[in-house]
Amino acid sequence: MKRILLLLAMIFPLWASAGPSSDLQKIMTPQKALATESVPNGYVFVSTQMDDSDWINLARQAQRYGFSIVLNGFGESDLNTRQRINQVIRTCCEKAAPTVVVHPQLFRAYKVTATPTFVIAKNNSGDPGSFSKVTGSMSVQDALGVFYNKSRIEFVRLAAARIYRSGENQ
Numbered sequence: 001m002k003r004i005l006l007l008l009a010m011i012f013p014l015w016a017s018a019g020p021s022s023d024l025q026k027i028m029t030p031q032k033a034l035a036t037e038s039v040p041n042g043y044v045f046v047s048t049q050m051d052d053s054d055w056i057n058l059a060r061q062a063q064r065y066g067f068s069i070v071l072n073g074f075g076e077s078d079l080n081t082r083q084r085i086n087q088v089i090r091t092c093c094e095k096a097a098p099t100v101v102v103h104p105q106l107f108r109a110y111k112v113t114a115t116p117t118f119v120i121a122k123n124n125s126g127d128p129g130s131f132s133k134v135t136g137s138m139s140v141q142d143a144l145g146v147f148y149n150k151s152r153i154e155f156v157r158l159a160a161a162r163i164y165r166s167g168e169n170q
Helices: 002-016 020-028 054-066 077-094 104-109 140-150 153-169
Strands: 039-047 068-071 100-102 119-120 133-135
Touching: 039 054, 039 104, 054 068, 054 077, 054 140, 054 153, 077 100, 119 140, 119 153, 133 140, 140 153
Parallel strands: 039 068, 068 100
Antiparallel strands: 039 119, 119 133
């Protein structure tokens, strides 16, 4: 919950200002990759077009397994999207929430064209040898199983197993 509140506290003043073009640019500036050889980035790419129940379930699972929720944009209204994110977080996650970011560059880097899409990556580069992705209506746990059983990238297979075990202990 602290991570989402800190992120939202940083973003909300930008959303509320009158000059959207420069403020939106600040929000969407790429963040440094947090992944290392031992700590991967895990992402769940979602859309404002998804049902609230799907968002809530994916947010709950993302929090459990340490994945970030990624949106491509704000949809038709910044305010409506912000309110919807708040509602999803309030409904899914009482004590802790996943990180939620609006990051169209990640959608491009990983060539995400449908949601939900799940990605495990070494970094945010989008280099083919640094990540695996799976798209479809499934849980984060099921996506981890696909990564473990099907990924050609050893780092992703090992990360999926480690993430799965860490989520099961919660």
